Amino acid sequence: MYSVTNPATGELVEEIPNATAEQVEDAIGRVRRAYPGWRDVPVTDRAKIVLRAGELFAERSAELTAVMTLEMGKRVSEGRGEIGVVADIFDYYGTHGPDLLADEPLTIKGGHAVIAKEPIGALLGVMPWNFPCYQVARFVAPNLVLGNTILLKHASICPRSAAAIEDILREAGVPEDVYVNTFASSKQVPGILADPRIQGVSLTGSEQAGVSVAAEAGRNLKRCVLELGGSDPLIVLDTADLDETVRATATARMRNCGQSCNAPKRMIVLDDIYEEYVEKLTARVADHYVPGDPADPATTLPPLASISAADEVAGQVRKAVAQGATLRTGGERVHPGAYLEATVLTDVTPDMDAYYEEIFGPVVLVFRARTEDDAVAIANDSPFGLGASVFGTDPGRMRRVAGRIESGMVYLNRAGGSQADLPFGGIKRSGMGRELGAAGIEEFMNKKSIRL
Missing domain, CATH: 3.40.605.10 (Aldehyde Dehydrogenase; Chain A, domain 1)
Structure with a gap:
């Protein structure tokens, strides 16, 4: 039916x-x-x-x-x-x-x-x-x-x-x-x-x-x-305004309750700003995204598309935590309906299912990168290759990093999205x-x- x-x-x-x-x-x-x-x-x-x-x-x-x-x-x-x-x-x-x-x-x-x-x-x-x-x-x-x-x-x-x-x-x-x-x-x-x-x-x-x-x-x-599917990386090389970077990246991830193929799902942050980024991102996700009626213009976090979808994403979060990931905020189902708290996970490693699978819901994974090369390696260590984003202050450096990422699309100082005159599509899986x-x-x- x-x-x-x-x-x-x-x-x-x-x-x-x-x-x-x-x-x-x-x-x-x-x-x-x-x-x-x-x-x-x-x-x-x-x-x-x-x-x-x-x-x-x-x-x-x-x-x-x-x-x-x-x-x-x-x-x-x-x-x-x-x-x-x-x-x-x-x-x-x-x-x-x-x-x-x-x-x-x-x-x-x-x-x-x-x-x-x-x-x-x-x-x-x-x-x-x-x-x-x-x-x-x-x-x-x-x-x-x-x-x-x-x-x-x-x-x-x-x-x-x-x-x-x-x-x-x-x-x-x-x-x-x-x-x-x-x-x-x-x-x-x-x-x-x-x-x-x-x-x-x-x-x-x-x-x-x-x-x-x-x-x-x-x-x-x-x-x-x-x-x-996609598990798009978003690399943060540096920033002149960390609060704005956190706002922009969180907004991009939570768009459509996280149910966007080319939304940034893996935030890869250089070591020198990683701790502060995680702290601010966790606070924003916990405070700003509150479950509510999607028909209410004030709502910031709508339900997922179905109860089965919400249950599936909640199960992925539970498995990641059981395998050793750190739950910074969220992760719980909210009833009635298909609601899941907005979630931040860190310390996800290649031996965990969440490292390679797509999580199609309001869940942010944050990875620490020691160097630019390390960030690119993490970004490319995925079976998917739809989109990617690079945030930074040096246009030449961002363009260089964009050229090394294995994906069909890369956005600089913005995350995902789509427009009529820009080709859309991916590679790999x-x-x-x-x-x-x-x-x-x-x-x-x-x-x-x-x-x-």
């Missing part, structure tokens, strides 16, 4: 049956049959529809935020911020899409050629719950402009977000069968991928889900983009492919060589 459960109270609000096999079959047929007609719509017309969708998302910000708050506990201010980014993404591809899709001329031996940038067909999107609108936007906006059609399977706890997105796209002018929402189950995804009418898949989710989808895509020779920016429209593109 798809279900809406208020994570602040644990109350079941609504249940929606999974799609039947016949409904899934019908949805696949619809997006495949719609493809030739959508492909042949002039790109400028497709771009106008995408621009209109961005306007509608902005107009319905309050409505969409309320849905996300109910479904997965998102704070009001963060919901509005998410919809702002969604509108920017649709605006970016609606504005720049035609130029990004223009033929690319080539001068070759013996003559000339062009690279024609064309769609490839019907695509499957498998989306997560932590950013119910943003994650969909960064897959859907570029591919609608490109001319692909989309079958969208959202997370099972976000059926109202899924339905609202489909309604907005329909009102913007996306033809009925060009974008189809399906309440398919996870068990139906392999069958959809195996269907020859589907040409590719984009998944944002867990490492385990990515492995499964990548294997199925490989067996069926389908293109795939995977944005998976954090996935493959890129979304957003000029690179984001190329993943499901046929770059056709035409010899003139």
